[in-house]
Amino acid sequence: MEQNTAVGVAVENTAYHFDKEFTYLLPPGMQAEVGSRVMVPFGSGNRKRQGMILSLQPCEQPELLKPITAVLDKTPLLTAEQILLVRWLKERYFCSFFDAVKLLLPAGINFKISTQYVLAVSKSEAFDLGLTDSERLLVERLSQKPADEDALLQMLDCKNAISILERLCSNGIIRRENAANRRVGDATRKMIRLCEKDNSDSLSQKQKEIFDILQSIGSVSVKELCYFAGVTVSVPDALVKKGFASYYEEEQYRNPYEKAQEPEQQCEVSLSCEQQEAYEGLLGRYRSGAAASLLYGVTGSGKTQVYMRLIEDVIADGRCVIVMVPEISLTPQTVALFHQRYGKQVAVFHSGLSLGERLDEWKRVKNGQANIVVGTRSAVFAPFENLGLIVMDEEQESTYKSESTPRYHARDVAKFRCAHHKALLLLCSATPSVETTYFAQTGRYSMHPLPSRYGTAQLPLVTIADMNQEALSGNTSVFSTALKEALTENLAKGEQSILLLNRRGYHTFATCKSCGEVVSCPNCSISLTYHAANHRLMCHYCGYSVPATRRCPTCEQDEVRFTGAGTQRAEEQLSQLFPQARVLRLDTDSTMGRFSYEKKLRCFENGDYDIIVGTQMVAKGLDFANVTLVGVLSADQSLYGDDFRCSERSFDLLTQVVGRSGRGERCGRAIIQTFTPENRVIRLAAEQDYATFYREEIQFRRAMLYPPFADFVLIGFVGLREEQVCNASLYFMDLLRNLAGAEYSNLPMRVLDPSPAVVTKLSNKYRYQLLIKCRNDKKLREMLSRLIIQFSADRQFSQVTAFADTNPMSAL
Known part of the structure; x- marks a missing residue:
């Protein structure tokens, strides 16, 4: 007797408080594997939903289970490691199973389950049954072709439209079906090849030419064949019609970087003594299967050269590499560098690509056609099965933390994957996060320092301009006298400048x-x-x-x-002060177009512009040899927020942007404009003194019991009515107090009372929060999970969403 099989399925669109691994029956004769998607009936109405198989097990009582409706994938999309990662994400970040599944798949591959209606009888038979005008209209529409439920409801446009559909279904006139449609289809091209037929005497002259070409080259795309043979598509059509050839579809990949595919001949990278020492230390860590290391080096010290050399060893071992940058604005130069060296081995993951391009880059990695992925946060999920190295450049950046469910940090996911593959996680920065430096100094990570700039380049000379004095002297412009003089001098010498103003608009x-x-x-x-x-x-x-x-x-x-003042005003004043200067503004308003950021940076690198003025997208990752002046137009904006990380963020931003200057042979300089020149963060950033900043900051963190000495969990509440959101946060506080006191009294924690978020109202929704200072361990997550489930199940707060965010990069 054949053994029945039960499957554990993660079902889409399930709320966290009732989400679990739902069990279904795999019907006899239907083949499915773990990691494949299926269509399943869900809920009392058995509406069809998409799901992902997470497990298979023998089934003793098949009559108690609903059967799977259809298997949607021919081969599994997720590996065993990725299934483990799905379970880890759910447990750690308080999300549903399917929310975790979606993180691991490109958006374009997702299915949309739609309800379709088809005509079950002939149109004439239906019309003989005495239908109403609305019913006749609907039958007429379905006689042409099946239609989605939404389209039919829009066509009927009446209050009883649903009942009309139900009535026609119950009478057997129409039939309801479910369809799974991909958001983005596979890209294919039409190909032609010869059939087993030799006698070409009956062919015309042009057909014979096509026949001869196909005999010599085998198969070719129809478009290329027509182009090179100088014929229209009617000629190959005739060849196919006569049985001499056949058409077929071949999948092709949409590649946004197709023109940058051929790698250039590379010279051996010459490492300095410091770089060689760091490289050898990291190589030893990689060979030993160690978990994490910090490559700390001042701006311009050549961290990229070190990890590029390490990547060559990993690739030579037949293993794969992920290189992450914190945002799209840092991607272009990194991608160009990797394409020059590795060509088609490189795949790119970031949100600036179309859905089709993202899907095809994912498939290239999945199929083993790329062994290096360069991208933003989502690149950490690249489907490699033999991962050897993950590099996180500018590891301190907040953009590595997701602000929507699941609220994961890419660094934590990278640690999980590296531990599974016995790979190395390499964290790189000139201004590492305080937590990362602490872990390096206490031995959890190894540290490999690069204290000097590469080659003859020197750190820039930094001047602090007191804007109070400028105001007293009558200067009301965005630019201090010192910065105006420096810009004038730079323009005269034909050197370039970068200006940072972290506010867009006018x-x-x-x-x-x-x-x-x-x-x-x-x-x-x-x-x-x-x-x-x-x-x-x-x-x-x-x-x-x-x-x-x-x-x-x-x-x-x-x-x-x-x-x-914002970047638009700064750009206008620059044009007034220096009418001869070619000014480029870089912010999200000016880089909305596809690949516009890359194009504008290329123009700047080619010398088409003299000055860049922009938001923080100009502060990091840029390496232009002709930039010898950096100006920070307002250093005070990020210093005085409500978050304990304000000092760290300000120091990071100032240090990084100052480091864009003097990266070539010429000496660089920087001018920081501020109304608080005495501020210690500004002084230390001007001196590029990370060591002193860290010593002072870690003492403050220890005294206040802030990370890394404790974890923060933010419980957020969002809803349309402020009073209800406030009451919901107080109710959750009571639940926490009672459960913690009764069952988790041994958990150390400090809880701050609920309060409105800094931006209380956002997109017409009110936001409250409570903060828990704790140790993020399994017991704490178990307690928080129980609390969220209990809160969400209470119908009095059904209009309020509660979520948990572990170690958020900022308060709400």
């Missing part, structure tokens, strides 16, 4: 002089920013915008005044 806020109100977004508790390019006030959170006007929306007086 003016940063608008205030009414009459009533004192700040003009704010109606959907968010945040001020609007004036954009000169479109003469509108815009919200940088939800995208709301209105035409700019002097009339106050509160008191209706024409007293609105615009203040503060």
Whole structure:
């Protein structure tokens, strides 16, 4: 007797509080493997949903289980390691199984389960049954071809549209079916090849030419054949019709970097003594299967050369490599570097690609056609089965932490994968996170320092410009006198400059002089920013915008005044001060176009521009030999927030942007403009003194019991009504107090009372939070999971979403 098989399935669109591995029956004769997607009936209505098989086991009572409807994948998409990763993500980040599954798959490969209707009888038979006008309209539509439920409901456009569909189904006139459709199809091209037929005497002259070409080269795309033979598609069509050839489809990959495929002849990289020592230390760690190492080096010290040399050893061993950068703006130069060296071995993962391109890059990795992945946070999930090295460049960046479910940190996922593969995780930075440096100094990671710049390059000379003195002297522009003089000198010498102003737009806020109100977004508790390019006030959170006007929306007086400076205003003032200068603005407003960031940086590298002014996307990862001046237009913006990481972020940003200067043979300089020149963070960043900054910061963290000496868990609450969200946070606090006291009294934790988020209202939703200072271990996560499930099951707060975020990069 054949043994029945039960499958454990992660089902999509399940809420966390009732999510589990749901058990289904694999019908006899149906083949499925762990890691394949299936269509399953779900819930009391048995609506069809997509799922992922996580396990297989013998089934003793098949009559108790619902059967799988269909298997959607011919071969498994997920490996055994990835199934383990799915379970780890669910346990650690309080997400559903399928939320974790979606992280590991490219968006384009996902199926959409849709309900379709087909005509079950002939149109004439249906019309003989005395249908209403609406029913006849619907039958007429379905007589042409099947249609989705949404399209039919839109066509009927009446209150009883659902009941019309149900009535026709129950009468057997139409039939309901479920279909699984991919969001993005595979890219294919039409190919032609000869059949087993030799006598070509009956062919015309052009057909004979095509026949001869195919005999010599085998198969070819129809497009190429017509182009090179100088014929229209009717000629190969005739050849196929006569049985001499046949058409077939061949999959091809959509590659956004196709023009950069051929690797250049590379010279052996000459490492300095410091680099050689770091490389040998890291190679030893890699050979021993060690988990994590920190490559710490000042800006321009040649960290990239060290890990490129290490990558060559990993590739030579037949293993694969993931290189992560924190954001798309840092990708172009890294991608270009890897393409020059490794060509088609490189795949690229980032959100700037189309869905089809992302899907095809994922498939190239899955099929073993690429052994290096370069990309942003999502690259950590690249489907390698023999991983040898993961490099996290600028490892301290907050963008490695996801701000939506699952709220994972790429560094933690990288640690999991490296432990599984016995691979090396290499963290690289000139300003490592305080936690990473602490772990390196206490022995959890090994540290490999590069204290000097590579070659003859020297660290830039840094000047701090006191903007208080500038204001007293009557200078109201964005630029200090020192920076104006330095820009003038640089332009005269034909050298380039980078200016950082971490605020986009023209003016940063608008205030009414009459009533004192700040003009704010109606959907968010945040001020609007004036954009000169479109003469509108815009919200940088939800995208709301209105035409700019002097009339106050509160008191209706024409007293609105615009203040503060953004990148648009800085660009305008630069053009006024230096009309001969070619100025390039780089921010999210000016780089919306596809690959526009790469194109603009290429133009700057080619000398088409003299000055870049931009937001933090110009602060890191850029390496231009002709840049000898960096200006920070406002160093105070990030220093005085509510987050304990404000000092760390400010030091990082200032140190990194200053490090863009003087990376070639010429000496560099930097000017930091500030209203608080006495601030220790600014002083230490000007001196590029990370060691002193770390010593002071770690003492502060130890005294306040902040990471790395404790973990933070933020419990967030989001809903449409502020009172309900506030009450929900207080209710959760009571649940926490009771459960912790009764069953988890041995867990050390400190809990701060619920409070409104810094930005309380965002996109018309109110946000509250409570903070738990604790140790993030399995027992704590078990308690938090129970609390979230208990809270979510309470119907009085069904309109409020609660989530847990472990060690968030900032408060809400």
